[in-house]
Amino acid sequence: AQTVTQSQPEMSVQEAETVTLSCTYDTSESDYYLFWYKQPPSRQMILVIRQEAYKQQNATENRFSVNFQKAAKSFSLKISDSQLGDAAMYFCAYRSTYQGGKLIFGQGTELSVKP
């Protein structure tokens, strides 16, 4: 069975600085997808970025980028130029290629942004 682990329950960053959130996963599959979701206090789950395992190039979305290390089974999220609105719970998630919307989530990292 696949597992996703986020070892940082809480992180803090100064506004305008860069922060990296860690995620590791365990799987025996070769094809899969990885995601980072943001959950602000409103509880809405918002997709931040996704990575296809067959792609070597790291995904980027504006100030958000990932460092995908397939052999190490590591998938970290880097937030550049942090903004107050980035404060939220961040979840790393895994999906098998053939399992549809059956996401497996990590425990989450609470990110606070200091002005």
Added chain:
Amino acid sequence: NAGVTQTPKFQVLKTGQSMTLQCAQDMNHNSMYWYRQDPGMGLRLIYYSASEGTTDKGEVPNGYNVSRLNKREFSLRLESAAPSQTSVYFCASSEYYGGVGEKLFFGSGTQLSVL
């Protein structure tokens, strides 16, 4: 465009009571999902419906039943609520189950407390 709408947003039940959580999406999506979120844990899949007319168990189905009423609506029923079912429940939908570009859209959640 409402997206995924869940009702109610908050609910308090006594042990043994029953209730149905409602979910509707207006994006003409084929697939719908029910997740639960517990403190210190990521979301876990309860049930899903890959397409209208089908439902399948997820990771934590015990104590729940679901109904895919039509393409728009997917309800979650607790027949005899237990304190262990105190959680935040999320409904989600996606255009196609397992598609390469599959993207989940989440509702804003239902906070359920079972006393």
